[in-house]
Amino acid sequence: MLVEFENVSKIYEHGIIALDSINLVIDKGEFVFIHGPSGAGKTTLLKLIYMDEFPTSGEVRVGEYSSGKMSRKDIAMLRRKVGVVFQDFRLISDLTALENVAIALRAAGKKPEEIRKRANIVLHSVGLSTKRHQLPPKLSGGEQQRTAIARAIALRPALLLADEPTGNLDPDTALGIFDLLIDINRSGTTVVVATHDLRHAERLRKRMIRLEEGKLVTDGGMIGVSP
Amino acid sequence: MYHLKQALSGIRRAGFMSVACIIIMTFSLLILGIFLMATANLREILRYAHEKVEIVAFLHDDVTKEAADSLILEVEKIPYVESIRYVSPSSALDRLRAEFGTRSYILDALDVNPLPASIEVTLKPQYRLKARIVGVAERIQQFPQVEDISYGRGWISRLERLVRAVAIADLAVGLVVGIAALVTVSYTVRLTLYARREVIRILKLVGATDGFIMSPFLIEGAIHGLISIAASLLILYLGYRVIYVKIPQAVFVPSQLIAFYIVFAVGVAMLGSWISLRSFLREKVQ
Known part of the structure; x- marks a missing residue:
C-alpha cells in the first residue's frame, strides 16, 4: 500500500503546529522508521495515515483513499487494511488474548469458523499459542504487545503502523518485538514505526525519516551507515 | 449473538441505572397506557350510543294507516336506512304503561290516547354518524305526514367532541412520555458507553463500521424498552381486571x-x- 503526503500541514486548536508542509512517499513493502524527539509530530503523522486526524492543508493518500474525501464507511474500510499498534497495547482487559485478536476479525464481518481459525493462526505466528486463553493483565508487557500486533495483522493488512511499540518494554523484549515487525515486513506488509529510541533502529538499517518541530529534516539516511 | 451478549453485559454493567431507567419508563408508559385505555372505552361508549341511535318521526294525528304505510315506503328508499318500525298510538301507550310499571294507573285517568303514531328509523351501522343522522332526519322531516322529529342530537355531538379531545390528549401525553423515555434511556446508555469507551475506540481502530459498534447499544435500548412496555402492559391489564369486576362493559386497549x-x-x-x-x-x- 502506497502512502503519500503532499504538502501536508496539521495545525491543532490553539494554533499548535504539529506538522509543517510534509512531502513524503512510502512505497509498498518498505520498512520505515519515523524518528525524532517527543512532540516532533511522529504520532500526528501516523494518525494522518490511519485517518484519525485530517490535514489542515495538503493531502494524504493511502492506497486508493484520499484524506480529501473520506466517508465514515471509507475510514472503517481503510482501517481494515491498515493495522495500528500503540505503546500502551490497547487491549480489552476482560477478553482473552484470542478474543482480543478475534474482535478485529469479527468487526470485519468474518464468519465464526474463519475467526476462530485465523485468530489461532495469527497468535501462533507471534509466538503466543500457549497463552491464548490468558487475560491481558496476566500477560507480560512483551506478550501484550505481541497480542496487539496479532490483532493488527489479523486481517492481513497491507500496512502496519506502530507508535512507539517498545516504549513500555525492556530492551531484550523490545528486540523481540522488532524482530517480529521485521518478519511481518518480510511477508510483504509495509511497516512504519514511530520511535524516539534509536538503539534498535540502528541495528536494523532501514529507511529513517527524521522529524523536528513538525518539519521533515532528513529522509532516507540509514542509521549506522556513514554518509 | 455477539451483539446480544454485548447488550446484556451492558445492562449488567449499568446495574442500578438500568433498573431506575426501566422503572421510570414503565411508569411513563403506564400513564400513556391509561390514556389509551380511556380513549378505547370512550370510543366503545360512542359506538354503543351510535348503535342505539334511531330517528323517531312523529306523525300528524290525521295521518291514516295507509298514509303511514306510503311514508314507510318512501323512507325505505333512503339508502342509509336499515329498518323502519311503525308504532301505532295504542302500542305507544302500551310502551308508556310498561315504562310506568306499578304507577301506570296514572294513565288510566286519560279519556283519549294523547300519543301520536310514529315511525322509528334505524340507519345501517356504518352510517350512524352524527352528520348522516342529521341528514336523514332532515329528509324525513320534509314528508307532509311528519309533524316532528327526534334523535339524540345534543349528546351525540357532545360525546363525539369528547372522544376527539381525548384523542388529542393521547397525542400530547404520548409526546411527553416519549421525551421522558428518550432522556432516561439516553442517559442510561451513556453510562454503558462511558464504561465501554475504550472498547469502542478499539473497534473503530480495527475498522468496525458504525453499525457494528452501535448494534449492542441499540439492542440494549430496545431491551429496556421491551421490559418497560411489558411491565406497564401488565400493570395496566391488572388495573383493567379490577375495573372489569365493577364495570363489565369496560374494554382493554385494542390489539x-x-x-x-x-x-x-x-x-x-x-x-x-x-x-x-x-x-x-x-x-x-x-
Whole structure:
C-alpha cells in the first residue's frame, strides 16, 4: 500500500503546529522508521495515515483513499487494511488474548469458523499459542504487545503502523518485538514505526525519516551507515 | 449473538441505572397506557350510543294507516336506512304503561290516547354518524305526514367532541412520555458507553463500521424498552381486571393500539440510545 503526503500541514486548536508542509512517499513493502524527539509530530503523522486526524492543508493518500474525501464507511474500510499498534497495547482487559485478536476479525464481518481459525493462526505466528486463553493483565508487557500486533495483522493488512511499540518494554523484549515487525515486513506488509529510541533502529538499517518541530529534516539516511 | 451478549453485559454493567431507567419508563408508559385505555372505552361508549341511535318521526294525528304505510315506503328508499318500525298510538301507550310499571294507573285517568303514531328509523351501522343522522332526519322531516322529529342530537355531538379531545390528549401525553423515555434511556446508555469507551475506540481502530459498534447499544435500548412496555402492559391489564369486576362493559386497549404502544416504547428507547451513541462515534481513536 502506497502512502503519500503532499504538502501536508496539521495545525491543532490553539494554533499548535504539529506538522509543517510534509512531502513524503512510502512505497509498498518498505520498512520505515519515523524518528525524532517527543512532540516532533511522529504520532500526528501516523494518525494522518490511519485517518484519525485530517490535514489542515495538503493531502494524504493511502492506497486508493484520499484524506480529501473520506466517508465514515471509507475510514472503517481503510482501517481494515491498515493495522495500528500503540505503546500502551490497547487491549480489552476482560477478553482473552484470542478474543482480543478475534474482535478485529469479527468487526470485519468474518464468519465464526474463519475467526476462530485465523485468530489461532495469527497468535501462533507471534509466538503466543500457549497463552491464548490468558487475560491481558496476566500477560507480560512483551506478550501484550505481541497480542496487539496479532490483532493488527489479523486481517492481513497491507500496512502496519506502530507508535512507539517498545516504549513500555525492556530492551531484550523490545528486540523481540522488532524482530517480529521485521518478519511481518518480510511477508510483504509495509511497516512504519514511530520511535524516539534509536538503539534498535540502528541495528536494523532501514529507511529513517527524521522529524523536528513538525518539519521533515532528513529522509532516507540509514542509521549506522556513514554518509 | 455477539451483539446480544454485548447488550446484556451492558445492562449488567449499568446495574442500578438500568433498573431506575426501566422503572421510570414503565411508569411513563403506564400513564400513556391509561390514556389509551380511556380513549378505547370512550370510543366503545360512542359506538354503543351510535348503535342505539334511531330517528323517531312523529306523525300528524290525521295521518291514516295507509298514509303511514306510503311514508314507510318512501323512507325505505333512503339508502342509509336499515329498518323502519311503525308504532301505532295504542302500542305507544302500551310502551308508556310498561315504562310506568306499578304507577301506570296514572294513565288510566286519560279519556283519549294523547300519543301520536310514529315511525322509528334505524340507519345501517356504518352510517350512524352524527352528520348522516342529521341528514336523514332532515329528509324525513320534509314528508307532509311528519309533524316532528327526534334523535339524540345534543349528546351525540357532545360525546363525539369528547372522544376527539381525548384523542388529542393521547397525542400530547404520548409526546411527553416519549421525551421522558428518550432522556432516561439516553442517559442510561451513556453510562454503558462511558464504561465501554475504550472498547469502542478499539473497534473503530480495527475498522468496525458504525453499525457494528452501535448494534449492542441499540439492542440494549430496545431491551429496556421491551421490559418497560411489558411491565406497564401488565400493570395496566391488572388495573383493567379490577375495573372489569365493577364495570363489565369496560374494554382493554385494542390489539392494534397495543402493537403501536409496543413499537412506540421500543422505538423511543432505541432512539434514546442512538442519540447518546452519535456523539461517542465522532470521538477520535486516540
